[in-house]
Amino acid sequence: MKRSKDKFYMKQIFDCISDGEIIATGKIAKEIGLSEKSVRNRLNELSDFLLENNLGEIQRKPRVGIWLEANENQKEEIQKALSDEDLQVGNYDPRGRVNETLKIFFNLRPWQTMTTQKLAEKLFLSVPTMLKVLKECEEWLEVYHISLVNERGKGYRLKSEENEYRVALKNLIMMKKPGEEIKENIDYFFSNIDVSAIRKCIIQTENEWDYxxxxxxxxxxxxxxxIAYKRKELALPLVSDYFPEELKILKKYNEYAFTVAIFEKLEEVFHVHFLTEDVLFLSIQILCSKFIGISDVDVTLSQVKKYDNKLVDFVDRMLKVIR
Known part of the structure; x- marks a missing residue:
């Protein structure tokens, strides 16, 4: 716990519910001198701690009250834990749990699944807590129109179009800053790829184009x-509802030619062939990245018009995902 004061109140709350009798939140608040909102927050923290350490469970019933379900051995362990000066209760990072769960799913093959039990074991969480985390993951994925599908008897897997998958994965990797943490994520997702060779190709192209x-x-x-290199073997098609008309437009701009130059170097180094859709996808990302810092969409699109009016609707669609 961050402060001894927090630990004091947590012990007080535990004393109020340790006998297993039903008690109202308002009565707890009155006994320990906190607001009902503060009591509820600390009850949530204590509940998560108990579940994750298999020390029982706090039950709640609307308009009735709360009570602790734990055996005597568990109660002794709780008392001992709350007396530990080094214990940190209520200092969990919910965002971190979601990120770690998402990393597991994005590192699976499209057909691979993961059960709730296995996820809970990997993240050292209880199954009920893991289900809460999965719900938060679904909310994060919904922004990218990606579903978390639960296949009966098999487990969960991601279901998405390739375009959305790539944007979501990029954003997940970039979520951690500064650079060292981003590098850790890159190493995690692309451990079997010569990332340094890809980096070198991009730098060489930068220097040649003076970008x-x-x-x-x-x-x-x-x-x-x-991602383009890693996903090649899966042969998952990028959605090209804007192809080939917008491709003809894009070819007039440096962003497309620059992207072609990068992929030509990658093909030479790795002896593979990338599809036109890969080039188109990345060139659009580079084009859109110039406008991500502009919060006003109208201003953004007015800037895009300097390239070509026919790109306005297309870039608008991409911005809604990338933002």
């Missing part, structure tokens, strides 16, 4: 190139 990307933009290009 100077920010660190963030460089990482995004690096990640997309790694």
């Amino acid at each position: 100077h990307f920010t660190d963030e933009s460089f990482y995004e290009i690096l990640i997309y190139c790694c």
Whole structure:
């Protein structure tokens, strides 16, 4: 716990519910001198701690009250834990749990699944807590129109179009900053890829074209190139509802030619062939990245018009996902 004061109140709450009798939150608040809201927050923290350490469970019934379900051995362990000066209760990182769960799913093959029990074991969580985390994962994925499908008898897996998958994975990797943490995520997802060779290809192209990307933009290009190489063997098609008309338009701009130059180097180094859709996808990401910092969509699209009016609707669709 962050402060001894927090630990004091947590012990007080435990004393109120340790006998297993039903008690109202308001009565607890009155006895220990906190607001009902503060009591509820600390009850949530204590409940998570108990579940994750298999020390019983706090039950709640609306308009009735709360009570502790735990045997005598569990109660002794709780008392001992709350007396530990080094214990940190209520200091969990919910966002971190979601990120770690998402990393597991994005590192699976499209047909692979993961059961709730296995996820809970990997993350050292109880099954009820894991189900809560999965719900938060679904909310995060919904932004990218990605579903978390639960196949009966098999477990959960991601269901998405390839375009959305790549944007979501890039954003997940880029979620951690500064650079060292991003590098850790890159190493996690692309452990079987020669990332340094891909990085070298991008840098060489940068120098030849006299392009100077920010660190963030460089990482995004690096990640997309790694994804394109890693996903090649799966032969999952990128959605090309804007192809080939927009391709003809894009070919007029440096973003497309620059992307072609990168992929030509990658093909030479790795002896593989990338599809036109891979080039188109990355060139659009590079084009859109110029406008992500502009919060006003109307201003963004007015800037895009300087390229070509026919790109406005298309870039608008991409911005809604990338943002």
